Every structure is written in structure tokens, then in C-alpha cells.
Amino acid sequence: MAVPKLxxxxxxxxxxxxxxxxxxxxxxxxxxxxxFKPGNYAYPAKQEKVEYLNxxxxxxxxxxxxxxxxxxxWKLPEGWQDIILKGLKERLDKFRSLKIFMDCCVRCGACAxxxxxxxxxxxxxxMPVLRAELLRSVYxxxxxxxxxxxxxxxxxxxxxxxxxxxxxxxxYQCTECRRCSxxxxxxxxxxxxTMMLRxxxxxxxxxxxxxxxxxxxxxxxxNHMGLxxxxxKDNVDFLADDVExxxxxxxxxxxxxxxxxxxxxxxxxxxFAEPGLYTAMGYLxxxxxxxxxxxxxxxxxxxxxFGLFTNNxxxxxxxxxMYAEAKRLGVKYxxxxxxxxxxxxxxxxxxxxxxxxxxxxxxxxxxxxTTFNNAASTKMVHISEFTADLIKNGKLKLDKxxxxxxxxxxxDSCNPARAMxxxxxxRYILDHVLxxxxxxxxxxxxxxxxxxxxxxxLNTDEIMELRMRSGLPRANAxxxxxxxxxxxxxxxxxxxxxxxxxxxxxxxNPGCNVCGVSELVGNALVMDGENRQELDEGLRTxx
Amino acid sequence: MKYAxxxxxxxxxxxxxxxxxxxxxMQYFFGVAIPYLAMMLFVxxxxxxxxxxxxxPVPFSxxxxxxxxxxxxFIKQDKLDCPTKTSEVVARMFxxxxxxxxxxxxxxxxxxxxxxxxxxxxxxLWLFGLLFHYSFLLIVIxxxxxxxxxxxxxxxxxxxxxxxxxxxxxxxxxxxxxxLGGLLLLFGRRLVNRHVRYISLNNDYFPLVLIFAIGxxxxxxxxxxxxxxxIINIKNLAMGLVTFSPVINVKIGAIFYIHLxxxxxxxxxxxxxxxxHMGGVFMSPTRNMANNSRAKRHINPWNDPAIKPHSYxxxxxxxxxxxxxxxxxxxxxxxxxxxxA
Numbered sequence: 001m002a003v004p005k006l007x008x009x010x011x012x013x014x015x016x017x018x019x020x021x022x023x024x025x026x027x028x029x030x031x032x033x034x035x036f037k038p039g040n041y042a043y044p045a046k047q048e049k050v051e052y053l054n055x056x057x058x059x060x061x062x063x064x065x066x067x068x069x070x071x072x073x074w075k076l077p078e079g080w081q082d083i084i085l086k087g088l089k090e091r092l093d094k095f096r097s098l099k100i101f102m103d104c105c106v107r108c109g110a111c112a113x114x115x116x117x118x119x120x121x122x123x124x125x126x127m128p129v130l131r132a133e134l135l136r137s138v139y140x141x142x143x144x145x146x147x148x149x150x151x152x153x154x155x156x157x158x159x160x161x162x163x164x165x166x167x168x169x170x171x172y173q174c175t176e177c178r179r180c181s182x183x184x185x186x187x188x189x190x191x192x193x194t195m196m197l198r199x200x201x202x203x204x205x206x207x208x209x210x211x212x213x214x215x216x217x218x219x220x221x222x223n224h225m226g227l228x229x230x231x232x233k234d235n236v237d238f239l240a241d242d243v244e245x246x247x248x249x250x251x252x253x254x255x256x257x258x259x260x261x262x263x264x265x266x267x268x269x270x271x272f273a274e275p276g277l278y279t280a281m282g283y284l285x286x287x288x289x290x291x292x293x294x295x296x297x298x299x300x301x302x303x304x305x306f307g308l309f310t311n312n313x314x315x316x317x318x319x320x321x322m323y324a325e326a327k328r329l330g331v332k333y334x335x336x337x338x339x340x341x342x343x344x345x346x347x348x349x350x351x352x353x354x355x356x357x358x359x360x361x362x363x364x365x366x367x368x369x370t371t372f373n374n375a376a377s378t379k380m381v382h383i384s385e386f387t388a389d390l391i392k393n394g395k396l397k398l399d400k401x402x403x404x405x406x407x408x409x410x411x412d413s414c415n416p417a418r419a420m421x422x423x424x425x426x427r428y429i430l431d432h433v434l435x436x437x438x439x440x441x442x443x444x445x446x447x448x449x450x451x452x453x454x455x456x457x458l459n460t461d462e463i464m465e466l467r468m469r470s471g472l473p474r475a476n477a478x479x480x481x482x483x484x485x486x487x488x489x490x491x492x493x494x495x496x497x498x499x500x501x502x503x504x505x506x507x508x509n510p511g512c513n514v515c516g517v518s519e520l521v522g523n524a525l526v527m528d529g530e531n532r533q534e535l536d537e538g539l540r541t542x543x
Numbered sequence: 544m545k546y547a548x549x550x551x552x553x554x555x556x557x558x559x560x561x562x563x564x565x566x567x568x569m570q571y572f573f574g575v576a577i578p579y580l581a582m583m584l585f586v587x588x589x590x591x592x593x594x595x596x597x598x599x600p601v602p603f604s605x606x607x608x609x610x611x612x613x614x615x616x617f618i619k620q621d622k623l624d625c626p627t628k629t630s631e632v633v634a635r636m637f638x639x640x641x642x643x644x645x646x647x648x649x650x651x652x653x654x655x656x657x658x659x660x661x662x663x664x665x666x667x668l669w670l671f672g673l674l675f676h677y678s679f680l681l682i683v684i685x686x687x688x689x690x691x692x693x694x695x696x697x698x699x700x701x702x703x704x705x706x707x708x709x710x711x712x713x714x715x716x717x718x719x720x721x722x723l724g725g726l727l728l729l730f731g732r733r734l735v736n737r738h739v740r741y742i743s744l745n746n747d748y749f750p751l752v753l754i755f756a757i758g759x760x761x762x763x764x765x766x767x768x769x770x771x772x773x774i775i776n777i778k779n780l781a782m783g784l785v786t787f788s789p790v791i792n793v794k795i796g797a798i799f800y801i802h803l804x805x806x807x808x809x810x811x812x813x814x815x816x817x818x819x820h821m822g823g824v825f826m827s828p829t830r831n832m833a834n835n836s837r838a839k840r841h842i843n844p845w846n847d848p849a850i851k852p853h854s855y856x857x858x859x860x861x862x863x864x865x866x867x868x869x870x871x872x873x874x875x876x877x878x879x880x881x882x883x884a
Contacts, residue, residue, distance in 0.1 A: 010657065010658050013654060013658050014654055014655065014656055014657070014658045019737065019738065019741065020654060021654050022737070024737045024740070024741065025741065029741065029742075056853070057851075058847070058849065058850040058851070092599065093598070093599055094599065094600070094602060094845055095599060095600075095601075095602060096596055096597075096599040096600060096601045096826065096828060097601065097605065097827075097828045097829070098599075099595070099596050099599050100596055100823045100826055100827055100828070101827075103592070103596075103817070103819055103820075103823060104817065104819060104820040104823035104824070104827070105817065105820075106747070106817045106820050107739065107742045107743055107744065107747050107817075108646075108668060108672075108739070109668070109736060109738045109739035109742060110645070110646055110649050110668060112738035112739070112742070113650075113651065113652040113738065114650075114652075119652060119654065119660060124738075124741055124742075127738060127742065129742050130741075130742055133742065144815065145815050146746075146815050146816065153548070153745055154744075154745065154746055155744040155745070155746050178607055181607040181829055182607060182609050182645070182648065183645055183646075183648055183649060183650075184645060185639070185643055185645045185646050185672075185820075185824070186820055186823055186824050186827050186830070187607055187639075187645070187827040187828075187829035187830035188827070188829075189605070189607060189829045192605070219852075219853050220853065220858075221858075221862075222858065228862055228865055229862045229865055229866045229869065229871055230862075230865040230866065230868060230869035230871070233869050233870075233871055234869070255871050255872075256866075256871050256872050257872065258872070298866070298871060299855050299858050299859075313847075313850055316847075316850050317850055317851070317852055317853070318852065319852075320850070320851055320852030321852040321853070324851075324852050324854075324855060325855065328855055346837075347836055347837055348603055348604055348605055348836050349603055351836065351840045351841065352602070352603055352604065352836070352840065352841045352842065352843045352846065353843070353846060355840050356840055370615070372614075372615075374612070374613055374614045374615075374835075374837055374838050375837045375838065376837075376838045376839075377837060377838055377839055377840045378836070378837040378838075378840075380837070385614050385615060388615060388618070389615055392615070392617055417608070418607055418608055418609070419605070419607070419608060420608060420612060420834075421608035421610060421611055421612020421613075421614075421620075421621070421625040421834055422612060422614070423610070423611045423612075424611045424618050424619070425614060425615070425618060428617075428618065441662070443650055443662035444662070446610070447608065447609040447610060472658065472660070473660055476657075476658065476659060476660045
């Protein structure tokens with residue numbers, strides 16, 4: 001289960017007999033079973049976590065049990081096929097996307113080599129089209145005339161345990177990054193397919209711990225990390241102390257404060273571990289710099305939402321805290337920190353699920369007077385939008401030379417790029433806090449950006465080799481600019497990225513740091529009354 | 544050898560029509576009954592499929608954004624790839640449907656030693672696809688001359704452009720050549736490209752072979768097997784079909800019945816196959832929605848308002864003591880709750 005040595009893996013991805021590098025499998029894909037062995041699957045969810053979620057009102061997580069993907073018998077419930085097929089029927093009726101995506105694919109193959117999992121593993125079933133065919137084959141067999149009459153001849157397949165095992169394997173080798181959807185002539189989005197597969201699997205009690213444990217934590221304590229209110233506060237206080245030590249600036253922050261103008265919500269990972277901590281310090285400095293009237297919340301202390309990787313009900317339930325807390329505290333609007341999947345939920349789902357937020361006001365920056373009309377209904381502004389506006393209006397005193405130690409490139413996170421269109425705001429910020437920074441090759445940035453390889457709850461250590469493989473396309477593009485431009489920092493606007501890209505860089509490109517854009521903003525801020533030490537490494541400097 | 548099945552199936556269809564139509568009395572079956580049946584299946588099936596799709600709601604606003612969204616004044620929006628207005632969505636859809644814009648983006652990746660992954664533009668699929676689809680469209684339009692009388696000017700104009708090279712007599716239509724060429728290239732790609740070969744099903748080869756056979760029989764009929772092929776008689780039949788008064792009172796060559804039978808098969812097969820991408824491309828939520836979900840609330844008809852977050856009250860009840868200790872404001876003070884208890 002240990003991760004292979006760099007040389008070994010480097011050789012394997014190039015020379016390994018895989019569809020990505022030229023070998024064509026001799027067996028039809030329907031005849032190749034999914035085989036689980038240590039290292040190629042994420043651990044199943046702990047029984048007590050599933051039981052906890054199932055005990056919550058409105059949630060349905062049946063069949064909690066101890067099981068292992070390596071066992072032949074997955075202890076599926078009685079009548080599991082019916083449960084799956086009924087679940088599929090229900091979802092076909094609820095999601096037009098699913099129906100269209102099941103029916104319209106012509107298998108043109110445009111998506112085939114667009115997936116980072118396919119490029120890194122060469123496994124044919126990681127071609128987006130084939131990942132979808134895993135479900136489509138069952139759909140055809142059960143729900144189309146051709147499939148019902150002609151069966152396998154028309155690409156149909158019975159729902160068997162083997163198929164279910166394939167679903168588990170390959171719906172957890174997809175990070176719902178939507179890169180394939182950019183290239184598909186019909187916009188078929190594998191993220192939708194993967195979401196459905198995962199929902200269906202949960203109906204029979206098949207899920208992974210790295211997702212369900214954070215999700216249950218988030219439900220109970222307000223955040224994925226399971227930080228209880230006092231601990232959450234301690235962590236932020238600790239960061240504020242750090243900022244004070246480094247800059248001499250006393251941070252005035254508050255928690256659960258009623259009547260604040262703004263509620264600030266960011267992924268809890270930012271107050272929990274490096275390098276996200278430095279990004280959080282950047283937030284603290286920025287808000288202090290402009291004197292923003294804002295509060296943190298311990299109850300809504302999670303920006304991220306692992307419900308997105310689980311099912312619609314859980315996503316909605318977890319997300320509901322944001323508006324509930326904004327209403328309780330009586331704030332005017334919400335600012336959200338840097339996070340990828342959080343912003344998918346906020347941008348494309350939140351208002352629909354938990355709105356209308358008629359108790360909030362259309363976000364208007366009290367510092368610049370700018371009204372954020374693009375968030376007029378959701379009433380939630382992205383920190384990069386907020387910061388870019390401050391810079392544009394000359395409200396920030398920035399000294400680029402304070403980032404002299406940084407030679408950066410920028411990683412577009414999947415969701416901001418492909419499910420939101422937040423692409424140039426972070427770049428605008430970088431232009432103003434860095435002397436210069438460089439872009440990675442054009443086929444690997446903006447809407448064509450490559451996933452970190454560990455999104456959607458796959459950033460767990462037991463599948464490290466898979467993660468290093470699926471992250472290869474991203475790492476490779478970073479290497480390109482390291483070799484060419486001596487880049488030493490990979491900046492991003494995503495908390496999962498900050499964690500996963502760090503592992504990825506350590507493996508493929510040792511020496512390359514990972515940071516949030518707000519960390520670089522924090523580095524460059526010239527604060528009134530500061531008593532700044534020589535910070536050779538910005539907020540990271542040990543003093 | 545999945546494609547072999549498609550060849551066999553099409554050969555069988557050709558034999559059925561070729562032999563069957565020569566049996567006395569069967570001309571009505573192949574010339575009238577089958578085309579009507581096929582047309583009914585096509586129209587009925589197409590409408591059924593589209594209504595089935597439309598019945599399912601679009602619960603969330605899920606456009607795939609392929610460029611900068613509308614945000615601050617000084618950040619330039621990519622209106623085509625990240626539309627917010629209906630007019631911009633229409634423009635995006637137009638380019639997608641008429642110019643296959645997403646395929647134009649296609650790249651080919653290669654993994655080299657190092658490892659080093661490279662991506663280069665690959666427009667073959669886009670080119671082959673355009674070639675095939677536009678040729679087919681042109682041919683369908685050209686065939687309208689069989690169903691209208693008199694023939695409108697624009698139809699004749701299209702025909703003369705299509706035969707502008709003036710090769711042979713009757714003159715060769717360019718679209719006939721490009722249709723067959725496009726099909727051969729698409730078929731060849733399915734065999735040669737290892738990714739596509741591995742994923743291809745009978746469902747993918749069959750329509751290619753079928754349409755190819757339709758093209759070939761059409762060409763044979765126009766240029767080579769002209770015995771008992773009189774355009775006047777065929778037009779009479781066609782006009783009869785569309786005016787619901789079909790008559791067949793002359794002998795028409797077998798090649799015509801084969802051509803017609805294959806076309807009928809295509810029509811009948813269409814709604815039950817991947818060919819429905821023709822309808823689906825208009826309805827794909829990742830392409831036909833505006834990226835304005837934060838500015839304008841999207842409504843989900845099955846949204847369940849009963850699903851509430853784990854309540855703040857429940858949260859405070861569990862952690863009140865810690866919160867008070869840490870100086871975090873609470874709704875109910877400790878003493879108050881103790882009194883209640």
C-alpha cells in the first residue's frame with residue numbers, strides 16, 4: 001500500500017500497459033471485473049458514522065454495517081437490486097440532466113483523454129465515457145426499448161454485484177471536476193453521473209469514511225474537522241496571535257456576534273492545518289486592514305460541504321446552516337473564503353435549496369460602495385471578488401516586494417473555473433500583490449484546468465498512489481513552469497487544493513510550496529501602525 | 544468485431560427489401576406501408592422522447608462555465624462561454640449546434656518519458672463530424688423536391704450549387720461524395736483510434752453502416768442501376784405519400800425499394816437510439832442555461848422545504864458550557880438552562 005517511489009511511478013505511467021499509453025485491452029470492458037486490493041480503494045464508512053447520519057431527521061443512510069470492498073460478500077441488503085433500480089428510476093424522474101446524459105452520448109471519444117484519472121492510471125474505465133457507460137449499460141437494459149429487447153447486443157447489462165462493485169470503484173475515481181464536460185459536444189457532465197452513482201450506492205449502504213465522517217462532523221459540530229466551538233475559536237485566536245507576533249497588529253475578530261455587517265465562512269481546514277492556516281491569517285489581516293465589521297461563526301464554521309459528494313439531502317441539510325446562521329446573527333450579507341466545491345454549492349445550489357435569502361441584503365461593500373449584483377439573490381460574495389474590488393478602488397496598501405520570495409503560478413480549481421466562472425478575479429489579485437507570476441500551459445488552466453486529483457472527498461491517505469497518478473497532469477504542468485521559470489509557489493483558491501496539492505508537490509515537484517491567494521494578499525498588506533519583523537517568507541516566517 | 548454485426552444487419556435489410564419488393568403485390572407493403580409505419584415511429588418516437596425528457600425537471604442551475612463569468616465591472620466577462628443573458632445562451636447554443644464548438648476545442652494528449660504529458664489541438668473529429676452532418680442535411684433538403692410541386696427556387700438553387708462541378712450526367716452531387724467520405728472517416732476513426740474502438744458498441748457502428756448503405760443505394764439508383772427508375776414515377780409515389788393518397792401503378796426498380804426500406808429503417812430506429820442526440824443537444828442543462836444562479840434564484844420543483852439543518856438551538860444545547868467558558872455569545876445563559884432543569 002506504500003506509495004511507489006517516484007522513479008517507479010514515473011516509469012509506470014509512461015510504459016505501463018495501459019490504454020493511455022498505447023496498449024489495447026484484449027477483453028471487452030464488460031468482461032473485466034473490478035478487483036479491490038489494498039491501496040486502490042478508500043476505506044468504507046465506519047458503521048457508527050453511517051448510523052449517526054441515518055438517525056438524523058430527513059436523512060436516509062440505511063444498511064450500516066462493517067464490510068470490506070475486498071470481501072466477496074458486501075453484505076448488501078435484501079432486494080438490493082430493486083432498491084438500486086427504483087432509486088435510478090426516481091432520479092431519472094428528478095433530473096433531466098441524467099436522462100439526457102444517459103440517452104445522448106454517441107461515444108465519440110472526445111472526453112476519453114481529458115480525465116486526469118485516465119491519464120494517470122490508463123484504466124479504460126476512467127475514460128469519462130466509459131465511467132458513464134457503467135451506469136448507462138444498466139439504464140439501457142432496464143429503461144430503454146432497445147435494451148429491453150436486444151440486451152447485450154444493444155449495450156445493455158444486468159444489474160449484478162459485479163456491476164455494483166465497478167460503480168463503487170469508479171465513482172470514487174472521479175472528482176466531479178467537469179473537465180470532460182467542457183469537451184463534450186452535448187455537455188455531458190460526468191460529475192452528474194458520478195453524483196448519481198454515489199447516491200445510489202448510499203441506498204444500499206456503500207460509502208467511504210473519508211466523506212461520511214467529515215459530513216457527520218459537519219452536521220454535529222458545524223465543521224468537517226469536528227472542531228467544537230471553543231476549539232474552533234482557539235484555533236482562530238491562535239492565528240490572530242501569530243499575526244500579531246509577525247506584524248505587531250492586534251487583530252479584532254469575533255465569533256457568533258449578532259449585528260455584524262458580514263458573516264465570514266471559510267472551509268474549516270483553513271483554521272486547522274498548514275498551509276491553509278496562512279491563508280486564514282491573510283483573511284484576518286485583510287479584514288483588519290479595511291476595518292470590516294464581520295464575525296466568524298462556530299455553528300456555521302464550515303464552508304465546504306461533503307454532502308455534495310454524498311447526496312442531495314445531506315448537501316442541503318449541511319448547507320442550510322449558512323443562511324440559518326446569517327439570519328440568527330442578523331448580518332447583511334455573507335463573504336465566503338477560498339474553496340472549490342464550497343463555491344459549487346454556493347453558486348449553483350444554495351439559493352435553490354435553501355433560499356430565498358430575503359432576510360439578507362444585496363451585498364454592498366461598505367468600504368468601496370460597490371454592489372455585487374452578480375450575487376444579488378444568493379447574497380454571498382467570494383473573497384476574491386471582494387478583494388479584487390478593494391484593490392480596484394485603491395483601498396488596500398500593498399507592497400509587492402514583501403512577496404519577493406514568491407515566484408508563483410496559479411492553479412484554477414475545478415469548481416470555480418467550470419461551475420462558476422471565477423477565473424480572472426484571483427489573477428487580478430495576483431497581478432497586484434506579486435511582481436510577476438506565470439501561467440501554466442494553456443491546455444491546463446482556466447476552463448481546461450486539471451484537478452488536484454483528490455477532490456470530492458478522495459484526499460485520504462490509503463489511496464495515495466491513485467492520488468499521485470490522478471494528480472499527475474496537474475503536477476506535470478507545474479513542473480513545466482518550474483523548469484522554465486523557476487516557479488516555487490503554486491497558488492490557488494481552494495482549501496482542498498491547499499491540502500492535496502501539497503502532497504502532490506512533495507511527491508512530483510519537491511520544493512514547490514502551495515498557498516492560497518489570500519496568503520499572498522496578507523503578505524503584501526502594509527498595515528497602519530505595524531511593527532513588522534523581517535519576514536523573509538511572509539506569513540510563513542518563523543520568528 | 545462488433546461492426547461485423549452491423550454489416551450483417553444491413554445486408555439482411557437489403558435482401559429483405561430487394562427480394563421482398565419483387566414479390567407481386569408487395570410493392571404496396573414496401574412502398575407505402577413501411578414508409579408510413581416508419582414515419583409514424585419517427586415522429587411519434589421523437590415527440591415521445593422529447594416529452595419524456597421535458598417531464599423531468601432541471602432541479603439546479605448547472606451550466607458548465609468555460610470562461611470568465613459576469614462579476615465586477617472591470618473583469619471582462621466571456622459572454623459566449625459563460626453567458627448570463629438569454630441572448631448569450633442562444634449564441635452559445637447556436638455555435639454548439641451549428642459549428643460543433645466544443646469539438647473544435649478538442650485536444651489529443653500524449654504521455655512521454657519523464658513523465659511529460661503533452662496536449663495538442665486535434666480537430667479531426669470536428670472536421671469529420673461537420674462534413675458528415677452538413678452533407679446529410681443537404682441531402683435531406685435536396686430530397687424535398689420529391690415532396691413539393693412546383694419546386695421552389697431556393698431548392699433548385701441548392702441543387703445547382705451542390706452539383707456545381709458539373710461532373711457526369713446526371714451531374715454528380717458534391718454532398719453525395721462528402722457524405723460517404725464523412726461516414727468512411729468516422730467509421731475509420733472508430734477502428735483506428737484505440738480509445739474510441741474500445742468504447743464502441745453495435746449501437747455506434749450500425750447507424751454508420753446503415754446511412755452508408757442509404758448513400759450508396761441512392762447513388763446507384765441515380766447513376767448506375769437505372770432500369771425502371773423514372774423520377775416521375777417516384778415523385779408520383781412520394782407526392783401520393785405526403786397527400787395520403789399513395790398509388791403505385793408502374794414497376795419501379797428494386798434498388799428504389801431497397802433505398803426506401805433502409806431510409807425507413809433509419810427513421811424507425813432514430814428515436815430509440817443515440818441518434819436522439821439531435822434533440823438532446825438542445826436540452827442539455829450544462830449548455831443551455833445561463834450562469835446567473837447567484838443573481839437570480841433558480842427554482843427546483845421538488846425542493847423539500849422540510850429538510851432543515853441541525854438547529855443552532857440543538858448545537859448550543861450540546862456545547863453551551865464550552866461556549867460560555869470560551870466567551871462565545873450564547874442565546875441561553877447557563878444559569879437559565881440550569882434553572883429550567
